[in-house]
Amino acid sequence: MTTAAEAHEFPAMGGTIEVQAIACDLREVERVPALFERHEQAMSRFRADSELNALNAATGLPFHASPLLFDVIDEAIGWACVTDGTFDPTVIDVLEEIGYDRSFEQLERLAARSSDGVRAPTVLERKHARKAGWRNISFDFDRSLLAMPADVRIDLGGIGKGYTVDRAIESLGARPNAMINASGDLYASGDGPDGDGWYVGVQDPFDPDADIVTLNVNDRGVATSGSLRRNWLQGDARYHHLIDTRTSTSAASDLVAVTVIALTATHADVLAKTAFVLGARAGLRLIERFDGAECIAVTADGNVLTSTGAGEYFA
């Protein structure tokens, strides 16, 4: 039986948010845009008055964070621990050094310009940027206080959308029959409009209008990370936004895109980025080690690799 889905789209977080909800409380569905707005205001580094920017300007002093910001930073640092720093929310200095100092929409508008004399960071500068980081952030859980060294700043671009999608799904109730897709980071909850799950096309990174496969998922997050969309020229070098903390610059991965299916959108979001940075061999091994996670990776020469259990999700 097909059940009519309430479908909504609205702009947020630099893209389009798509909500499909079946038999959900319409009032809750209508609150989803406000939830995204609250999260963006807390987490964005591209809004001068965001709570994150206030934290980053705290110059080493304890910062009283909202429960939302405190929780998402706690989650991000947890992932930095789990991935031994491959996922690192404190690479903001590197992102700015290679030119990702404004929203990608603004970067695209400036793409036609040359590098206007911006130089690549020296080795010493990179070492300085990396000398402190996620390991030096302190949490006071009782008082919701965060403290970090003055030269450490946080960027939540690697986790914010997935985290927000998970909270938005939760806001619709316990296991709602709904799907929320934040520009590619999505969670598909419940049994879908026809009762046989949600069908999710996986975009071909070389041909944005085509899919390489369709997934059939329920109660899973799906996210894709890659280098072909968010990239830009600075000087003679082309950079993208996925930073390899071992080299403090854009990852020289042999992959161009990684799609991860995982227990939550947050997991999928973080694992897709981490697997991309690690490359095909280590990235797939990483995914194999996470319960409930599978991946589809596309190499630079167009081969498609899958983790052991990914085929179970193919429609």
Place this chain on the structure above:
Amino acid sequence: MKFKKNLPAKIGALLASVAALLGIWTAVRQNPPATDATAAAVPAATASAAPGSSAAAPRRSATPLAAQPAAKRHTRTRVS
């Protein structure tokens, strides 16, 4: 004393153990065991590539998977 008599040998054994552990740790860090055939068949990442070199890889489409895209689709991922 017996302890002093065996001290050099004991220190030698201790150093050998530490060296062996360091060797194992290095090997595991650099070459973790394969967990499945798919991953083992994949070539290692190209460490010599320039920053973001994969960003401009010319290619018309990815190799199709055995499972073709289904006719039904509710949404799709986007590379971000």
